[in-house]
Amino acid sequence: MNTAEQTGTDLISVLHQGQRLLTPLPAALDWLIPLRERGAQGVAAMRLPGRKDEAWRYTSLAFLEQAEYRPLIEGPFDALQLDDVDEMLLNGHEGDRLVFVNGYLAPALSALGGASGGVVVSALAGGLGEVPASLRARLGEIAEQQHPFSALNTALMSDGALIHVPRGVASEKPIEILHVSVGTEQTGICHPRHLIVLEEDARAEIIERYCSLGDAVYFNNVSIEVSLGAGSELVHSRSQEESQNAQHLSDLQVRLGERSRYRLVLASLGGAWSRSDVRVTFEGEGAEAELDGLMLARDKQLNDVHLDIRHEVPHCSSRETFKGILDGKGRVVFDGRILVAQDAQKTDAQLSNDNLMLSRSAEVDTKPQLEIFADDVKCSHGTTVGELDGDMLFYLRSRGIPQVQATQMLCQGFAQEVLDRLPSEALRARTGKVLAERLNQTAA
């Protein structure tokens, strides 16, 4: 018996606690029971990953032993007012907005009804009406069954966003999914579960955000499934600016149909411990994916991104550009795997990871991996780890800009290439501001 079990937090105990304490599913969600059961079986069959598991080698789960993670239950934060989250809202956002508090939809804070053309913007629970049968069938379809936390999410999922864009429809305004986490007396864990489905030739822009009220301590175990039909296009922005005490894990699974386009911009700035798994699977020819990411790891912060890009079919392209900024004893883990299957001829895949170290005590573990089984492909990868450029710093200082400010400007500049990819101006401004504030705290 390992120590995690003795102190009460391994996946099984989290599962059992969840099964015992979570609010029973309403009858309308009976259809979730078999899916949850499948997740529970998955959890039972897996152990907690450790240093010997390649995908977790640099990313310790030791924090699980430090506290007992209890399920966050629905209800206690109904009283949250719009004023309480006002600071987190994006200026000028006009599209639909789903706001979740501790993993549960808060209808009073959400703004719905703007979507037209048969676009469904809904939630799993939350009283937004029956989930259409067509969507029910898609839930759990592509989630990674081998991912222990994703399985745990499946076993305990209670709420999350459901977005469906019908064939040929372009959802005009961005749809926002905003998560707000509020601290509780005990260390909580929640399992938000989102499903995004674009049918043939549909288009949408989705903004997914994770914020905290105060220095809340909790574990956000998110799972997202994205399915893009032939010729569809999704622009997906994700920003994680959670509290410096939070743990954030998200497992994002994307399936691309032929000629579909997927654009992801990930800004991962917060959390004491943050892990993002992104798997993109090319299932139809001629599809494209562009992934940009920014990882901030301040002192004692761990920021991990694992990419798994699977070129299974010919004539697809993918570009992955990820940047890390580290300070103090911050740690960045980047694992970029690109698989090109034997049939996936004419694949074009380019991956890069550049890291800026502001401190000698910081650590980067970066591992690009190309696994190519086809013979007519164009693939490349590159990683860099460097300090701030002394010539750049001197140039700014020679103009009168003090060293601390010059450092921030250069960090911001380094990040800007990623931030500029964010399609929403409001989110770009917001993320830039959060980054500046956090870099400021670092300098102070």
Next chain:
Amino acid sequence: MKLSIKNLKAEVEGKEILKGLDLEVGPGEVHAVMGPNGSGKSTLAHVLAGRAGYTVTAGEVTMDGEDLLGLEPEQRAALGVFLAFQYPVELPGVNNTHFLKEALNAQRRARGERELDSVAFLKLIREKLAMVSMQPELLKRPVNAGFSGGEKKRNEILQMALLEPMLAILDETDSGLDIDALKTVSDGVNALRSPDRSVILVTHYQRLLDYIEPDFVHVLADGRIVRSGDKSLAKELEKKGYGWLTGKDEAA
């Protein structure tokens, strides 16, 4: 502004480059410092601006009586020292307008002056932009990133015009410029000239001095000033080459 350099010795990576340099620059004066490659011209410019990597082993530099060598680069800038770089650095992701505004306001803050708001700043920068004939689009781009050689030099002169330094040091700003850009650079410097502002022009060639008339010309060789005179010295140098003063053959 009065700059006084006495017996300045400086080394780079253990190699002595400046070997006891004396130079006095009075208020309103323009001094040209000329010399062959490797004579220490750029080292002098960088030591004055406070670049790391240069070790001053002897001598002193004062500006209006204040010890310059003990100050950080940003403190020197706030006092009015400006270095126009021979090779301006590209700053990817750092917006040019933002950079110019932060630089101006940082200096104003350091001097206890009121900062300019965005409106006042934009008005000012538009004026200066016209002065150096720079494309307004270049303000929206990252600093110097992808700029042509001439655009980078214009951007240096734009910064100088905006920051209005008391001591402008131009490090081979004329190198690689076509005649139009050279004229812009010269106009920028000439516009800055005033009874209390001073200029040091570091240059290899006499050409720049046709546009900016210096009060004094100095020849630097092997880390020391070996000859000083008025602008006629530059003409003479052009005719005779540096070998005339250094005793070495040098292809100019």
